[in-house]
Amino acid sequence: MGRAIVVLLAASLVAGGCGGGRASSLDEDTYVQVMAHLNYHRERYANTAEDDSARAAVLEEFGVSGPQIEEFTSRHGGDPQRMNRLWERIRREVEVLHGVQPPESQADDAGNRPGERRGGR
Numbered sequence: 001m002g003r004a005i006v007v008l009l010a011a012s013l014v015a016g017g018c019g020g021g022r023a024s025s026l027d028e029d030t031y032v033q034v035m036a037h038l039n040y041h042r043e044r045y046a047n048t049a050e051d052d053s054a055r056a057a058v059l060e061e062f063g064v065s066g067p068q069i070e071e072f073t074s075r076h077g078g079d080p081q082r083m084n085r086l087w088e089r090i091r092r093e094v095e096v097l098h099g100v101q102p103p104e105s106q107a108d109d110a111g112n113r114p115g116e117r118r119g120g121r
Contacts, residue, residue, distance in 0.1 A: 036093030
């Protein structure tokens with residue numbers, strides 16, 4: 001189920017015309033953060049005039065294009081275990097964006113805010 005949602009969201013990014021240019025390699029942490037923010041904004045702005053602009057703003061904030069998301073999904077989509085693990089991380093990040101505090105074990109060290117990981121945004 002999670003993989004299907006990721007693939008559909010990635011396809012909607014490309015079909016929606018958000019971001020252009022050549023696809024380049026995207027790391028897992030950035031992918032998780034971008035997809036979490038896209039999902040959060042999709043939930044928040046679904047069926048509103050702000051939907052497309054919110055999606056474009058997330059991509060711009062992270063410096064990522066729709067083709068990069070699609071390329072990452074295509075490259076790793078054949079590995080269901082990896083995509084399920086990534087989807088679980090995305091789901092947890094969306095919860096953090098909604099204000100749900102993660103369990104203490106998810107923080108990298110005591111100096112991180114809830115939901116913040118080293119190297120994350």
